[in-house]
Amino acid sequence: xxxxxxxxxxxxxxxxxxxxxxxxxxxxxxxxxxxxxxxxxxxxxxxxxxxxxxxxxxxxxxxxxxxxxxxxxxxxxxxxxxxxxxxxxxxxxxxxxxxxxxxxxxxxxxxxxxxxxxxxxxxxxxxxxxxxxxxxxxxxxxxxxxxxxxxxxxxxxxxxxxxxxxxxxxxxxxxxxx
Numbered sequence: 498x499x500x501x502x503x504x505x506x507x508x509x510x511x512x513x514x515x516x517x518x519x520x521x522x523x524x525x526x527x528x529x530x531x532x533x534x535x536x537x538x539x540x541x542x543x544x545x546x547x548x549x550x551x552x553x554x555x556x557x558x559x560x561x562x563x564x565x566x567x568x569x570x571x572x573x574x575x576x577x578x579x580x581x582x583x584x585x586x587x588x589x590x591x592x593x594x595x596x597x598x599x600x601x602x603x604x605x606x607x608x609x610x611x612x613x614x615x616x617x618x619x620x621x622x623x624x625x626x627x628x629x630x631x632x633x634x635x636x637x638x639x640x641x642x643x644x645x646x647x648x649x650x651x652x653x654x655x656x657x658x659x660x661x662x663x664x665x666x667x668x669x670x671x672x673x674x675x
Contacts, residue, residue, distance in 0.1 A: 500532065500545060503648045504552030507623060507655070510643045512560060515621035515657035519561030522582060524619035524633045525553060526567035526574075527600040531626030532649035538569065546599035549625070549648065550607060565617055566604040567630055568597040576617050576633060577601045580610040587612045620658055626651035637661055 498506075508523075517523065527549055530540040550566075557564045563582040568575045577592060578584050590613050592601040605611045618635040625648050631638060635658040643655060660674050 499548065500649050501548040501552040503645055504549045505556055507643055507645050507648060507653060508553045508556040510645070511621055511623055511641060511655050511657070512556065512562065514641045514643075514655075517560065517562050517620060520563070521620040522563045522565050522578070522584075522617060523553075523557055524565040524567060524576070524617065524622040524630050525549075525600065526622070526624045526626075526628030526630040527598070528569075528626030528628055528651060529599045531651035534650040537626055537628070541594050541599045543594060543599045543603070545649065546603040549600060550603040553623075554604075554607070564604065565619055565633065566601045567628060567633060568592050568601040568613070569628070571596040572601075572613075573615070574629070574632065576614050577604040577608070577611055578614060578617065579608050580612045584612070584614045584617050586614045586616065588615055589613075622656050624654045627654075631656070634658055 528537040529542040529545040531537050532545050533542050565576045565578040592605050622630045622634050624630045638656040641655040
């Protein structure tokens with residue numbers, strides 16, 4: 498299976514598990530170095546980024562879900578997202594292969610109207626290669642196990658969000674929101 502096919506498969510599964518709807522935000526953090534079998538931050542690969550971007554973006558755009566791509570720590574894990582998403586807090590930076598990362602750079606040059614923001618609160622997320630996307634998820638994040646656990650050589654960790662449980666032992670919860 499190609500990297501693009503793995504990205505498509507993982508994205509479809511996560512969208513289903515998270516019960517995403519049009520307008521939701523799906524955050525992705527990705528170390529293309531890890532995907533190609535190197536240590537994070539050592540071998541950023543633009544061709545791999547294109548395959549991953551094309552796979553994930555194809556699934557999300559057909560569902561009307563916004564893709565948010567986390568930059569690396571050199572840009573303080575800022576987010577590249579479509580302006581249409583309504584995200585706020587735009588900052589002035591253009592991601593590059595070595596300052597932002599290959600996937601964020603790919604997103605910046607592929608989105609119709611890209612902008613970079615410091616943070617978002619996404620409805621689900623996919624961490625490809627240990628990039629630490631948790632800061633960009635709404636509370637409460639719930640781990641999601643997929644049938645696929647790697648893209649290329651990189652492990653993937655996924656999460657969806659749900660509303661907080663409140664009220665203790667007397668409360669009754671809506672099963673559809675779990």
